[in-house]
Amino acid sequence: MKNFSDSEVRWGILGVGNVCEVKSAPAMNHIPNCKLVAVMRRNAAKAQDYASRHGVGKWYSDAQALIDDPEVNAIYIATPPDAHLELTRMAAAAGKPVYVEKPMARNHAECLEMIDICEKANVPLFVAYYRRALPHFVKIKELMGQGAIGAVRTVHINMRQIVEPEIITKLENNWRVIPEIAGGGYFYDLASHQLDLLDFFFGKITHTSGFCGNQAKAYEVEDIVVGSFVFEDGVFGTGNWCFSSSQSAEIDEVVIDGDKGQIRFATFGKGEFTLIQDGKEPQLCQFELPKHIQQPLIQSIVDELLGDGLCPSTGISGARANWVMGELIKVRVSSPTAEV
Structure with a gap:
């Protein structure tokens, strides 16, 4: 530098x-x-x-x-x-x-x-993958490093959202579903955070495959993606992202399973997670999030530039999320026309 x-x-x-x-x-x-x-x-x-x-x-x-x-x-x-x-x-x-x-x-x-x-x-x-610097995610990484849930075996992402009415009425101004601008749809906008966070936990993904489609036909880009992946440290994972779900089925959950316990959290929720250890009562761990959510990551950038630390989110790590997303949507499966 x-x-x-x-x-x-x-x-x-x-x-x-x-x-x-x-x-x-x-x-x-x-x-x-x-x-x-x-x-x-x-x-x-x-x-x-x-x-x-x-x-x-x-x-x-x-x-x-x-x-x-x-x-x-x-x-x-x-x-x-x-x-x-x-x-x-x-x-x-x-x-x-x-x-x-x-x-x-x-x-x-x-x-x-x-x-x-x-x-x-x-x-x-x-x-700006700022979740790498948020306190509850830093704590999850620390707990796994200490063996709190034993050897990590699998991780599963489950995300379902409804099609918001304004997506349809203001479609021409919604760059997030215009692939020429965004690269993909809401999958690129939201799953990028999740996949990068898992990279922070487990290292880079070395193998991945998936399918995408457009079920609701609310816009042209994909609204559903499913896939599987393997991390360099041997952890296996799956992801299921649906952006045309019912309101009652909406969910944002990541589940990490080890051979001695489990950790559950929402990527886009409060600063909390649930730690489940074999033979113990589930423990809800809560942390206060900063008002300006990117502040801890920006602090790490300032520290690195001034020679007093390292930022955990670089171009090299950020590019890996794009590689995984590109692999997961390589195969597009046609769906029958469906009304929203």
Whole structure:
């Protein structure tokens, strides 16, 4: 990594949309030796409005102008995935570290290109898989490392959601179901977090296969994915994602089975999990989540840039989630037309 000689990380953000309202950007002003100094949106009025509401001194409607700002020494790319590759190229060319939203890109090939660009420019590349730094997930990893549920055998993801009415009425503005922008549908948006979290727990997935389809026909991209995978440490896993379920069947659950117990949690729920150990009563473990949910991960990025730690979510790890998702949706199975 190029020597980060500054004693303060001064962020410029490309694309201050919803994710920057509470989840990420405000955290930058709550971390020592770190601040948000400039924001950008193509819509100048929206960029100015964000800067005004959040007390940011500078705003731009041109990405290159923000990147070239000498006060900005680190770039956060918070746009939809279709812009990640090109904006990473521009930031790396300016020699500035890159923090990019998830999923890292539209496909694995773009992820690899982003990694190569940053390596050649000698700048670090981080990805916003912030669950790697949240306290309850860090604790789960710690417990498994201590043998709390024995040798881990399997992990199972089960996710079912309904088709929200606004998905249909505002379809043309919903980039999450436009593969040219997002890479895939809600599977890419949500499963990327889950698969990356399991990578954090068990290492990379080495073998995977799956099927996808479009059952509800609410939009063109896949709305159901099923698959199986094997991790490098020998843990076997399965996933079942359905985005056209009934409301009564909605679920967000990950179950990790060991030979001496089990851990259950919701990926997108509260900061809690249930620990079940053989011969003991189930234990609900609860943790307080930060108001700005990305703050612990951004803290780790600042620590790494200032030479005082390492960030657990890099371009290399982030690319692996894209590879797995791409493999899981390789085979698309046609479904009969179904009404939503």
